Amino acid sequence: MYRDEPDTEFDSGWRFLSGLETDAYVNDLANVGLHDVNTIANYDPDVIPLLDAPPGSAFERDDDGQFVQIDFESPEEC
Numbered sequence: 001m002y003r004d005e006p007d008t009e010f011d012s013g014w015r016f017l018s019g020l021e022t023d024a025y026v027n028d029l030a031n032v033g034l035h036d037v038n039t040i041a042n043y044d045p046d047v048i049p050l051l052d053a054p055p056g057s058a059f060e061r062d063d064d065g066q067f068v069q070i071d072f073e074s075p076e077e078c
Contacts, residue, residue: 001047002058002072012037013055016047
């Protein structure tokens with residue numbers, strides 16, 4: 001999960017990915033969706049403590065399944 005600057009007033013800036021997606025997959029809008037962050041938090045409550053992190057923040061699960069902060073360059077910056 002990573003957080004960009006929001007695109008609109010209704011955008012939290014959060015982007016959630018499995019980490020296995022290819023660029024081609026993600027760039028096909030048929031493969032992505034817009035969801036309320038509350039919906040994501042209901043599916044995975046582990047994200048809740050991280051939701052106040054500022055834009056530019058990124059987290060991934062470690063081998064124990066715990067979220068750890070990582071250095072990340074958003075796709076828009078690549």
